[in-house]
Amino acid sequence: MPLGILEDHKLEHVPGTAPLNELGRNDLEIDHEIDRNLLKHDPTGQIVLVPQPSDSPNDPYNWSRWKKELFTVVIAYGCGCVGAVGPLLTPAFVPLAEQFDVPLQRFTLGCNGSCIVAIAASSLICNTLAVKIGKRPIYLATTLGLAVSCFWAAEVKSFGSLAGARTLQGFCMRGFRAAIFNLGVLGGINLAGPIAGSVIQYGSYRIAMHTMGVAFVIMLLLVIFFMPESAYHRRGALNIDTSDKQMATDNLDKKSFEKSSIQEIEARPTSTTSPEPRLSWKQELLPWSGYFDHVSFWRTFLRPFVVIASPVVLWATLLFTTCISWLVLISITLSQIFSAPPYNFSVSAVGATNVSSFVASVIGTLAAGPLIDGVVKLMSKRNRGIFEPEFRLPVMLTYLVFTATGFFAWGQSLYQEQPWPVPVIVCMGMINLGVQLGTSAVVTYVCDSHREQSAEAFAIMNFIKNMFAFGLTFYVNDWIVQQGVRDCFFAIGGITIGCFLTTIPMYIFGKRARSWVFRYKVLDRVLKVQ
Incomplete structure (x- = not known):
């Protein structure tokens, strides 16, 4: 039993489990029968790359460092x-x-x-199209749609037209959240209020929407020039973390691999020349790279609904839904709470309340990586150098301590009409700090447990989260009016605690759950071509 995690004895290697050294995985603990020279390392030569890249220069894993960093910056801006x-x-x-x-x-x-x-609907449609034809066309189309919808919303003459523009915005927003960056998304959410509040008060909401339209025009140019297609059919790369063997080879015929031994894989000569020519910059600028997945559209569309059968994804969906939806709930009630007595905030003052949330998100982002990786490093060392994805979960304690406590304090401070710094700075800061740390742990756990199905996992997680948040918009404002802020947010705090408690059995039984999903091919009937 590795540090409280129940061991699985049915597979030689449970997918997701891997050797780890420092903050990266290495080959020091890999089976001694495997030729370590076959494995590709980082530039230091000490850390094995997981997943393993192929030999092609067009494989995004083989892109130059500046290209990867620029791609990341553009995605974060988007x-x-x-x-x-x-x-x-x-x-x-x-x-x-x-x-x-x-x-x-x-x-x-x-x-x-x-x-x-x-957003909920497009989380499925955009994910399906991205799998079928690649991500670049989706990035281009959704960015253009966002720019158009912002200019449309800025010039509406009726409430119905505004709702239509916002619907188009929501559909196009999902295109960028396929590769969600918590700081980018949560930072944008929290900074929008302070900036837009002042713009709306001293100008108009039309100016705010026009400004967002310009921001998306800039984004469109960045996508065109600095975001080449990142979807890639990777063949022949060694697989050391998602197989039930110590090492396998991606995209080889299954029967052929079953007849092969590790020694036969080692005997294959490593290629000294690239199997395909490097794409030129002009070729990368094309709207569509020619990437195409031959799996049917409907099979691809159904993938996210199948992935929810994994206990890991089911648990992650519950926590991710509550984490993000509570922030949506707060955002749509801020004007209702602080525009009324005793606070009587102006529009710009209501917007400024999000500054503390942004600061907390930045602190959470800076702390999440070192904290999660530090816990993983410590626990992996105590586990004889073997990493388990469940080592990501102890950080969820911060979600309980900060977010749940923050909601109780938020409800109580508003009920007692305490000075605005208490609910705005202390309570909202705690809530956002806990959400940032909690979502980071959830996302990394899903990626480590189901790397090959992570796109589908995040699609269904976003779909359910947005449908839940959509339900909140039907009644949350009236809920506060009828029951008061204390009862409303005390209930939310209680739900947060209840959801957190499911982390305990997930930690204990997580490895067996991963083994069960792999052994019974729970996902393969739809996710893989037979």
Whole structure:
């Protein structure tokens, strides 16, 4: 039993389990029968690359460091813009509802609810299309759609037209969240309020939407020039973490591999020349690279619904849904809470309440990597150098300590009408810090447990999360009016604790769950071509 995790005795190697040295995996603990010279390492020569890249120069794993970093920066900027456009109008919900002459609950549903449900739908459609034809066409199309929808929303003359523009925005937002970066998304969400609040108060919401449109035009140019296609059919790369063997070879015929031994794999000569020519920069600028997956559209569309059968993904969906949806709930109630007595905040002041959330998200981002990796490093050393994905889960304690406590404090401070720094700085800061750390642990756990199905896992996680958040928009404003902020947020704090407690059995039985999914081919009937 590695540190409380129940061991599995049915597989030689449970997918997800891997050797680890320092903060990266290495080959020091890999079976002694495997020729270590076959494995590809990082530039230091000490850390084995997981997953293993192929020999092709066009494999994104083989891109130069500057190309990868620039791609990451562009994605982070895009995630920030996407995170910002969703809650852009929330500081002004009360005055905007009056301007369009609709009740606050209906305005929330039409302005944010339509956006959220469109994100849920596109999380499946965009994921399917990205798998079929590659990610670059989706990035280009959704960025263009976001720019157009922002300019449309800026010029609407009716509430129905505004709801339509927000629906298009929601559909296009999912295109960038396929590779979610927590700081980009949460940072955009939290910075949108302070900036947009001032713009709306001293200008108009139309100026705010026009500004977002310009931001997405810039994003479109960045995508065109600095985001080449990252989907790639990887063949012949050694697989040392997702197979039930110590080492296998990706995309080889299954029967052929079953007849091969490790020694036969070692005997294969390593290629000294690239199997395909390197793509030129002009070729990478094409809207579509020619990438195509031959699996049927409907099989691809159904993949996310099958992945939820994994206990790991099911648990992650529960935690991810509550983590992010609570932030949505807070954002759509800020104007309702702080525009009213005793606070009587202006639109810009309501927007400024998100500054503490942004600061907490930055702190959480800076702390998440060292904290999660530090725990993993410590636990792996105590586990004879073997990494288990469940070692990511102890960090979920921070979600309990900060987020659950923050909600109880938030409800109580608002009920007692305490000075605004208490709910705004202390409580919202705690909530966002816990969410940032919690979502980081959840995301990395899913990636480590189901690397090959991570895209489908995040698609279903986002779909369910957004459908849940969409449901919140139907009643949350009226819920606060009828039951009061204390009862409302005490209930949310209790739900947060209940969801966290499921982490305990997930940690204990996680390895057996991963083994069960692999042994019974729970995902393969739909996820793999037979």
